[in-house]
Amino acid sequence: MKLIVNGASLDIDQARTIEELLVELKLAGKGAIVELNQEILDKSQHAETRLANGDKVEIVHFVGGG
Amino acid sequence: MNDRYSRQILFEPIGEEGQDQLSDKHVVIIGAGALGTGNAEILARAGVGRITIADRDYVEWSNLQRQQLFSEEDAKYRMPKAVAARERLEQVNSDIHVESLVLDAGVEELRELAEFADLLIDATDNFDTRLLINDISQERKIPWIYGACVGSYGLSYVILPGETPCLSCLLEKVPMGGATCDTAGIIAPVVQMVVAHQTAEALKLLTGNTTSLRNKLVSFDMWNNHYLAMDVQKLKKADCPSCGEHAHYPHLDPENQTKTAVLCGRNTVQIRPSEKGERDLEELSLSLSRLGGRIEQNPYLLSYSSDEEQRLVFFKDGRVLIHGTKDITEAKNLYYSLIG
Numbered sequence: 001m002k003l004i005v006n007g008a009s010l011d012i013d014q015a016r017t018i019e020e021l022l023v024e025l026k027l028a029g030k031g032a033i034v035e036l037n038q039e040i041l042d043k044s045q046h047a048e049t050r051l052a053n054g055d056k057v058e059i060v061h062f063v064g065g066g
Numbered sequence: 067m068n069d070r071y072s073r074q075i076l077f078e079p080i081g082e083e084g085q086d087q088l089s090d091k092h093v094v095i096i097g098a099g100a101l102g103t104g105n106a107e108i109l110a111r112a113g114v115g116r117i118t119i120a121d122r123d124y125v126e127w128s129n130l131q132r133q134q135l136f137s138e139e140d141a142k143y144r145m146p147k148a149v150a151a152r153e154r155l156e157q158v159n160s161d162i163h164v165e166s167l168v169l170d171a172g173v174e175e176l177r178e179l180a181e182f183a184d185l186l187i188d189a190t191d192n193f194d195t196r197l198l199i200n201d202i203s204q205e206r207k208i209p210w211i212y213g214a215c216v217g218s219y220g221l222s223y224v225i226l227p228g229e230t231p232c233l234s235c236l237l238e239k240v241p242m243g244g245a246t247c248d249t250a251g252i253i254a255p256v257v258q259m260v261v262a263h264q265t266a267e268a269l270k271l272l273t274g275n276t277t278s279l280r281n282k283l284v285s286f287d288m289w290n291n292h293y294l295a296m297d298v299q300k301l302k303k304a305d306c307p308s309c310g311e312h313a314h315y316p317h318l319d320p321e322n323q324t325k326t327a328v329l330c331g332r333n334t335v336q337i338r339p340s341e342k343g344e345r346d347l348e349e350l351s352l353s354l355s356r357l358g359g360r361i362e363q364n365p366y367l368l369s370y371s372s373d374e375e376q377r378l379v380f381f382k383d384g385r386v387l388i389h390g391t392k393d394i395t396e397a398k399n400l401y402y403s404l405i406g
């Protein structure tokens with residue numbers, strides 16, 4: 001499946017949901033906020049929201065440094 | 067009156083009136099690292115009347131690549147960051163009042179800091195302190211500006227109590243270890259980018275230009291050339307423990323306070339003694355000198371090492387940094403073996 005993640009085209013092997021995508025991108029547990037096709041998702045929706053070919057995903061994750 | 071601020075006054079949304087407002091404002095900057103020194107310099111040059119900068123650490127050589135207020139001298143003498151920052155800021159603008167505090171910002175300290183603040187700027191390096199700032203901000207109804215960076219990635223968001231979602235709404239759960247203690251390093255341009263986003267919003271807030279506020283969570287990766295501004299207003303939660311209808315500020319609860327912390331990427335443990343009081347560095351120096359080992363001292367702190375592996379730095383405010391370990395138990399053992 002091909003997705004556009006943060007502006008770049010990305011081939012996804014395993015992930016079928018937002019939550020699985022965050023795991024694949026090593027962004028799980030980083031408080032990530034996700035927009036799917038310009039619609040912001042509540043974190044509670046990450047597990048159930050399924051991905052489709054061509055979806056545009058924007059992800060902001062939190063970091064602690066400063 | 068010289069024309070120090072003339073170019074800023076020429077900028078119409080600020081003008082004479084905005085400049086006067088700036089001179090009446092008090093900004094508290096928590097942290098005097100990369101983000102703290104960047105924010106402080108811009109706000110001092112802009113003429114913010116009162117700036118308080120608080121930090122628990124001292125200057126090291128590895129800071130000089132990006133922490134813009136510090137010099138080699140500061141690293142050589144292990145000057146506390148807050149003090150070194152204030153001394154430089156006083157050279158930059160002697161018209162304003164700058165206060166430096168060498169302390170670890172816990173609940174009590176932050177409550178005191180926030181007392182007369184118009185704005186809190188986050189320049190910390192960890193989520194624990196940010197969540198404290200978040201709850202203090204909600205409790206006292208003072209805005210704060212989140213900023214963070216690692217590697218070539220940075221982000222920022224302005225939190226307005228009663229209006230925007232707060233950090234707890236956005237995070238839900240505190241991100242785990244790896245995200246904060248990253249070993250990915252950092253490049254200076256991303257620091258400056260975060261600082262630019264924090265200080266632009268600060269100037270708008272402090273001059274009452276609230277309709278110009280960005281109202282978006284911004285993030286950028288300056289190496290992979292990606293920029294994002296996300297509207298997160300929908301994530302404000304009515305049942306948020308920090309900003310919701312029945313807010314109880316969970317992070318201000320003494321039960322949730324940690325007395326020890328592993329510092330971000332530093333191989334260092336910090337211990338805060340539970341009883342408050344100033345540490346007598348002279349007395350400490352005397353007692354440690356009987357043990358042998360190396361003692362170095364300046365008016366603010368004392369550094370002691372008995373072997374190559376670990377070094378302890380004792381601050382006047384009671385805190386101790388134990389370098390050379392990430393193990394809290396090992397650090398405590400060493401601490402208690404010396405201090406009792």
Ligand SMILES: [Zn+2]
Pocket residue numbers: 231232233234235236302303306307308309310
């Ligand atoms: Zn909230």
